Amino acid sequence: MAETELTTTATQSYLFNTGQGFQSQDYLGCHVEADGRVSFRVWAPQAQAVGVVGTFNQWKPTALTPVGTTGIWAGELTQVKVGELYKFEITSADGAKQLKVDPFAQQFERKPGDAAVVLAPITKQWHDSLWLARRKKSNPANRPINIYEVHLGSWRRHSNGDYDTYAELAAELIPYAHQMGYTHLELMPVMEHLLDASWGYQQFGYFAPTSRFGSREDFLSFIDQCHQANLGVIVDWVPGHFIRNYDALYHYDGTPTYEYADPDQADNHRWGAWNFDLGKTQVQSFLISSALYWLGTCHLDGLRVDAVSNMLYLDYDEGREGQVNQYGDNRNLAGIAFLQALNTAVFERHPDVLMIAEESSSFPQVTGPVAQGGLGFNYKWNMGWMHDTLDFFEMDPLYRHDHYKLLTFAFVYMFDEQFILPFSHDEVVHGKKSLMHKMPGDRYNQFANLRTMLTYMAAFPGKQLNFMGSEWGQFLEWRDWDQLEWVDLKDPLNRQMQHFTAALNQVYTANRPLWELDHEPRGIVYSNTDDAASSTLGFIRQAKRKYSFVIAAFNFVPVERRRYRIGVPYSGEYELLLNTEAKAFGGTWTKLETTFIAVNRPHKGQPASFEVTLPAMGALLIRPRQVKRESKK
Template sequence: MKIEQKRFEKQAYLFNVGEYFKSYEFLGCHSVNDQINMFSFTVWAPNAKQVQVISSAKDWKQPISMRKIGQTGIWTVETKDVHSGDLYKFQITDQQGNVFQKIDPYGFQFEKKPGNAAIVADNKQRKWHDQKWLKARSEKQVLNEPLNIYELHAGSWRRHKDDSYYTYAELADELIPYVKKHGYTHIELLPIMEHLLDASWGYQQMGYFAPTSRFGNLNQFLEFIDRCHQVNIGVIVDWVPGHFIKNYDSLYQFDGTPTFEYSERERAENKRWGSWNFDLGKNQVQSFLISSAMYWIDYCHLDGLRVDAVSNMLYLDYDEGKEGITNHLGDNRNLEGISFLQKLNTVIFAEHPDILMIAEESSAFPKVTAPVSSGGLGFNLKWNMGWMNDTLKFFEMDPLFRKDNFKLLTFAFMYMYDEQFVLPFSHDEVVHGKKSLMHKMPGDRYNQFANLRTMLAYQACFPGKKLNFMGSEWGQFLEWRDWSQLEWVDLKDDMNLKTQSYTTKLNELYRENESLWQQDFSPNGMNFTNTDDAESSTMTFIRQSEKSTDFIVCAFNFVPIERQKYRIGVPYSGEYELLLNTEDINYGGTWTKLEKEFHTKRIPFTGQSYSFTVTLPAMGALLIRPINLKEDINNER
């Protein structure tokens, strides 16, 4: 017992100084002794006058009193009066004698909405079958590998005919083969952590250690991840450490005082999202949040976290009505938030250097993906919101005006290597009246598909990892609705079906050609051959692998005017072959006969020693690679 007491004291100390990063092993509900059905309940409520456990086992009556451990602010009890599967909450009495019920911040499972009681269930280690995947992941340089993410909302990818949700098991049965078939490397789930409001898509979280009960229990969620890994599909989950659900029976004023949130209401309240901001400078909150991240990565075997709303954690004035707020240095940076993010990434990568920490950050804050040791935030990827906004704005535009707005495409060349970027066409761009990707495209239906194919090819060729939201792979016309499944009926239409085939082919080419991903974050991976021809609204560049003779020529025509005898400069002489023509009739275009081989001539062009000509399709793109280089290339480097 003395050993257990010392361990408890050490855990409590580390939690309180912000250095306990697996605090889920200590706080919450845990099985103490299976043979005699003993469970422990432990919670941090530093300013409470009394804390009790109430449960469905006693019809929410006969509360079980907990004892406070010294000055740690932590309350605990061991009891045989609850059983596995029972529901429970904490009943807290504040210093003024007010009594209220709260969730368990460390609950591993919750009852289905609208209820929010946690379920008595110990998170024992399961038997995994993904050792081969984890070993291979640990041996790879993750940023030098193909990364093509299928982003989805589990509640609206597919539903049953009665509009009920698919379970985790049903998602595994249908989603995993679908993602595999169509060539994606990873699945990214909109926040899967427990939440009550469907319309929040999961971004107003309640359970930071619990997958939502909408689709099944914890073990079923882990089985889903295990099955993904067994077929070499990675899993990323969106995670929200900046703010939490506003409900008063959740984390807000947990012990009757500001506990998880800032003590100043002005900083605590997030008016833009109707939530509460975590106090990121508080030691215990750091232990809580970093433990949450570690739980999903370590215990649940996730391959990465996409950290939502990083800008909200970087700036004091990011929210509505907070203009003019400054720190003690006189600027608008949230110094506690910056320090927290640096600490988070330092801790995660110290134990798991092979996973992805992806920042959704919409400002020009510097060094988001630079190492903490050099003053960066320490993420290894960042969503390129500027590229996404400019690219969509360009493609939404009538082609007649594109030549006068060509800088929408070329401006990204100025900062493309400032960070390690993901290029996202995400869920955020196809909701709230923004229209689907397909619906954004100008012209009649044929030209909308042609624009979409060209834009997706441009994304595949541009340096950076890739992300596309569900439905974009076949050009769904309706924008996303969280309350219903995708318009799968679209696939009865020939154009939608061909677009899906096109996306599958594009994903295959991306995955199989190192030049499209091996040097995403190095200037050596991009050769700007002809990128400023605004007048013709065409563009060519070369994507380069680490091997000098392994590259892909990428040529784009952003207007519906065919360019015959269009000259393309290349570094080496020889034969080149067509990889992809976006106007191939098999993908919804009009070309029934394709130019498949190209032979260079010693005609220097756009800084290159050789060149060849192509017919560049109207509103289309070509991907071309060398197959037989004739001269001594060692003398041409």
């Protein structure tokens, strides 16, 4: 071995073992070298012997040799072709042999098999430089973020049940999301996994896009085409736990390798998985390398980190009640330190991406800077807002006035973190019913409620996310084994709901007050948030420019409110942006009030006001057209 190769090997091994190997996939795994040799390296520190088996040696092991005392085994073969399959044969200390997947593989064979594929180095020519340049110059906090959450395996399928490929999804999903006015796609996990019913949350291929839909190159092309269509791409990522299968990461070298040594800590009862030992330096290198691979090599715009609460608390899982750390509380100090190291490494290299925490507790400073003790994410899902909002809208309107605080409580903590407001897949599955089916009343009122709720989300401070199918009010809850109910769109009410969502998304994106100051108290003025008796609510969203704002007014009962007075900061002329009860959206209003004249009549703390007819079970979005500005003096 040449001296430079020895130096590189020593350096890479040191970095990996000390938790600083953030490009470990470039060293470990399988690599086709420039001279045609194929190198194999795998970390199995307690193994007695390691071999590589595959189609190139008739699945009979070719021995690898230990790299000093690093715990890494390595070897080179010359008669291996791109496209061939392989695994590692691990002999544990007691002599037992087990075939294992390559943890660093970037492609696997299609399920039900899980052998890795020998791949040539990536040679893709990207065409998204303009997108990346714009992303680098923008601050996501001051930009519109309107996410369409998608499960690729069930968005659309062939008539025989086969999956759409990455190429077919690029041809259909990208233009659809663009036409609907979304700014980002969020893909439920695309990392390789075996069980469809896990939706991708029980992974074993932490560097491999699932082969269900095509090759690694097909996936990269999909991302490239999204960016060319001005769509960002976020992918769900699971660094807390991994698949149970014994031929994957579990007991990789015959002993706890990636998981905790304590079997009680290793066993994730709630999800039937194994928990990563986040305090182990090699696991940190593995996981942070994975995150940086997706964000760097694959050009993703963000990761939604799944199940953060499970990494923050020792007693989060079932059967763990009473577990404490050395300080006597339930914080998982290793998990907290890992998340801080993860976000520090990500933002040092990619300061313009999104790191989103799916975190359901009241843990402080999830989006706070690491230097100030925070976890370092730049967004957190607002699960409290989501649950309270759904509870309110699922309620019979007759009783909503008694539960008005379900809406107003979120005003207390809306700026504690940088939030995304999610109506996600978790809320439309396992008997919870679809968003449309949750709504009370007959079919007409269900759509009216859904339009009002989505408008409430668009106007409320925070970025937003909506799961596929909700945009047209699919009645059936989500089924991962079948495509969405596209047949619904033969129904006029579903088509009108889809048209409404596209119109709402366009209004959201085109009006800076609805997103420019999402995370600053000056971005909202509470104009009418105390009228529980009438079940109405209103507020003003403010942009950076003083005279740029949007008035949002909501009526949560099926009773029209005539001569409803709205307080505003300036007298003058205002114009309608959106009326959820417009006939084109499936409502009853054939003639809309489009212009409103505010006079100098104080109302609800504002110096001027105007009257509107607030539609039954509806909402209005209104903005100033020509108002009387204050003198410079």
